[in-house]
Amino acid sequence: MTFVVVGGGLAAAKAVQTLRDEGFEGPVTLIGSERNRPYERPPLSKGVLLGTDPEDSVFVHSPEWYPEHDVTLRSGSRVTAIDRAAKVVRLDGGDEIAYEKLLLATGSSPRPLPVPGGERALLLRTIEDSRRISEAVTGDRRVVVVGSGWIGLEVAAAARSRGATVDVVGTTRVPLENVLGPEIAEVFAELHRANGVTLHMGTHAESVDAKSVRLADGTTLAADVVVAGIGVTPNVELAADAGLAVDNGVLVDRRLATSDPDIFAAGDIANVDHPFLKHRIRVEHWATALNSGPVAARAMLGQDVSYDKLPYFYTDQFDLGMEYTGWVPPSSSPQVIVRGDLTTREFISFWLVDGKVAAGMNVNVWDVTEQIEALIRSGRAIDQDRLADPSVSLSDLLG
Incomplete structure (x- = not known):
């Protein structure tokens, strides 16, 4: 049997590693569009961007x-x-590679800034992107970050920590409001204000030129550098063109199998019929790539596996470290319970749906993710x- 994996990120790398760890001895080909070997992306907006981690720390495996x-x-x-009928993939150079089982881990692409001059905004997805932004946001540069989600805030924190003047533009009342709700999101807003970041909320960029960003509320922000962090789009074109079922990602079952039983999907593009959450979810964070690649590999080998990992992500901004575990149904109105002190930024917040914990976030409190998951x-x-x-x-709450 010949296995082919398409993708150059963590999910793809962990999938091929798992195939070998599980004893598969047949041909394995990993195809990535980037010239680098597979690497992890979270450091690109954290340590690599900040300059505290070397670039070569991101690679999943050594060249050897x-x-x-x-x-x-x-x-x-x-x-x-x-070509599903012939069971081959075609490459841009004209080559064809046959497969018995195929894994798609094509990831996602950052959304460009859709305003006049938006092409001037830097985007963050690749090592080269991180290097370009890192070189641009040092010293006395004036940086405008359009987007107040996780990537936008991490870029803002890195730029401010390197001495840049930083403005963040977001459409909600406070950064991360749609993700965390207003009370918990205010913690991140105050964190950035306290560290000298200026927030421009409830507005959006209308245009960008060589030295400024004009906002919808009439404000003009001086800008030597503009970075856009307004979300990503899953790279599903290949799957869609092949006739696979696609809807907000590639639709997969609990085994990460697509509508074609010989093709699987993992990472950002996988819209999973989650057996524990009883809902379809697509999660774009690091842990999804880390955990879904191995599950897909075992499914390709015919094992009866199930992807039931809870969503997990983390962030580091200034002196705040955070881990988030769980998933809140988008149609729900969760109750928020706080254990600890929001003002000192040492707490755990819980989101309850029907009195049950749906998600928990620990901020500067460590070694509790297993208990939150439990x-x-x-x-x-x-x-x-x-x-x-x-x-x-x-632990006593479970007793």
């Missing part, structure tokens, strides 16, 4: 790992088509007074 494990690495090659998976209604009381251990 691929030949040592008999994995054919086709970097700098783009798959242009999947609370979520318990499916029990939790005593809210005890949940809010730091003197009651999270």
